[in-house]
Amino acid sequence: MQTDFGQDTPERGGRGLPGKAAVGHVPVLLKEAIDFLAVQRGGTYLDATVGLGGHSFEIAKRLGALGHLIGFDKDPAALAVAQKNLAPVDSRQSSVVSETDSGRPATNDQRSSQDWPTITLLHGSFAELAHDQPTAAIDGILADLGVSSLQLGDPARGFSFQADGPLDMRMNPLSGRTAEQVVNHLDERELADVIYEFGEERRSRRIARALVRSRPIQTTKHLVDVISAAARPMNKAERRIHPATRTFQALRIFVNRELDDLKALLEAAPRVLKPGGRLVIISFHSLEDRIVKDAMRDGAKQGLYRLLTKKPVIATEEEIDRNPRSRSAKMRAAERM
Ligand SMILES: C[S@@+](CC[C@H](N)C(=O)[O-])C[C@H]1O[C@@H](n2cnc3c(N)ncnc32)[C@H](O)[C@@H]1O
Structure with missing residues (x-):
C-alpha cells in the first residue's frame, strides 16, 4: 500500500505562484489535472480541496x-x-466565507483585474459544501486529497511523525475529535480496528495494546516511540517504511472522516456537474483510490460518466524527483454524460 506520509519536501513549485516560496506546497500532477479538467473560458469550476491554491x-x-x-x-x-x-495581481482581493455563514457564496464585485475570474472560497468540508451546489451548474470538479505541506510541515498540527508536536491531526482545527482524544479514549479493540481498517496495518492489535498500556499519550513523539517499540520491522520490506506510517495514516483518516467525506463528494458530483463536465480526483493511498475507482466505474455503468482514465495517471520519474510527495499520487478522471 502507498501512503502520503513522511517524505514531504518544502521545495518550490516554480510556476510563478505568489507566496509559494514561503509556503512550499508543490501541486501534484498539475499539468495532467488541468489537461483532464479541460477548463472552459467563462466556466464554473469547483476546487474541492483548494489548499494553498496551486491547482x-x-x-x-x-x-x-x-x-x-x-x-x-x-x-x-x-x-x-x-x-x-488567488487574488488578481492588481487587486489582491477575494472572499472567504466561514462554514457557519456559507449558505450563499460571497463574490468579489470590486475586482479590478480585467481578466481574472470571480473567486469564492468557502470554509468547510466538501462533503457538505458539494451537496449545497445547484444541480448541473459546474463545468469541472477537482479534488486533490490528503494534507498539504502547510499542514504536514507544522509540528503544532500533529500530522507528521517526523516532528514532535501535540497529537491533533484535524484538518479543521475548529471542530471534531483530535487524535489525542481518539488514542486515549477508544477502547483497545476499537483502536485496533481503526488502525487495521484505515492503515491496513497487520500489526494493529499489537500496536493498539501498546497504546492502551502507554496512556496518556499526548505528543506525536510519544506515539511514534510506542508504535516503534511495539511494531519492530520483521523483514526488509517492512524496514522500507517507518513503523508509524500506517498508524498515523489511520488516525488521520479516522479523525478527519476522510473516506466518508470522499464518498459524499463522489455522490454529489454527478448531480452538480453539467453534461460534459469533468471530475478529476487525485488520491494518495489505496483506500481512497479504490473508492474513486469504484464510484467512477459504477457511474459509467449507469450511463452517468464516460471514463477518461482506464488506469490511474501517476507522476513521472521527473516529477517524483522534483516532488517526492507525488510518488504515491493516483489521478482518475471522468466526464459527465
Ligand atoms: C493536498 S492539499 C491540496 C493542495 C492544493 N491542490 C494546492 O495545490 O495547493 C489538500 C487540502 O484539502 C483539504 N481537505 C482535505 N479533506 C477535505 C474535505 N473533506 N473538505 C475540504 N477540504 C479538505 C486539506 O485541508 C488540504 O488543505
Whole structure:
C-alpha cells in the first residue's frame, strides 16, 4: 500500500505562484489535472480541496473575467494563504466565507483585474459544501486529497511523525475529535480496528495494546516511540517504511472522516456537474483510490460518466524527483454524460 506520509519536501513549485516560496506546497500532477479538467473560458469550476491554491491558480488563469472558481477547504489556515495566492495581481482581493455563514457564496464585485475570474472560497468540508451546489451548474470538479505541506510541515498540527508536536491531526482545527482524544479514549479493540481498517496495518492489535498500556499519550513523539517499540520491522520490506506510517495514516483518516467525506463528494458530483463536465480526483493511498475507482466505474455503468482514465495517471520519474510527495499520487478522471 502507498501512503502520503513522511517524505514531504518544502521545495518550490516554480510556476510563478505568489507566496509559494514561503509556503512550499508543490501541486501534484498539475499539468495532467488541468489537461483532464479541460477548463472552459467563462466556466464554473469547483476546487474541492483548494489548499494553498496551486491547482486553483492554474484553473483561474484559464477562466477569464466571466469565469467562476469556487474553492473549499476544511482548514482556515489554508484558505487564508489561498486567498492571497488567488487574488488578481492588481487587486489582491477575494472572499472567504466561514462554514457557519456559507449558505450563499460571497463574490468579489470590486475586482479590478480585467481578466481574472470571480473567486469564492468557502470554509468547510466538501462533503457538505458539494451537496449545497445547484444541480448541473459546474463545468469541472477537482479534488486533490490528503494534507498539504502547510499542514504536514507544522509540528503544532500533529500530522507528521517526523516532528514532535501535540497529537491533533484535524484538518479543521475548529471542530471534531483530535487524535489525542481518539488514542486515549477508544477502547483497545476499537483502536485496533481503526488502525487495521484505515492503515491496513497487520500489526494493529499489537500496536493498539501498546497504546492502551502507554496512556496518556499526548505528543506525536510519544506515539511514534510506542508504535516503534511495539511494531519492530520483521523483514526488509517492512524496514522500507517507518513503523508509524500506517498508524498515523489511520488516525488521520479516522479523525478527519476522510473516506466518508470522499464518498459524499463522489455522490454529489454527478448531480452538480453539467453534461460534459469533468471530475478529476487525485488520491494518495489505496483506500481512497479504490473508492474513486469504484464510484467512477459504477457511474459509467449507469450511463452517468464516460471514463477518461482506464488506469490511474501517476507522476513521472521527473516529477517524483522534483516532488517526492507525488510518488504515491493516483489521478482518475471522468466526464459527465
Ligand atoms: C493536498 S492539499 C491540496 C493542495 C492544493 N491542490 C494546492 O495545490 O495547493 C489538500 C487540502 O484539502 C483539504 N481537505 C482535505 N479533506 C477535505 C474535505 N473533506 N473538505 C475540504 N477540504 C479538505 C486539506 O485541508 C488540504 O488543505
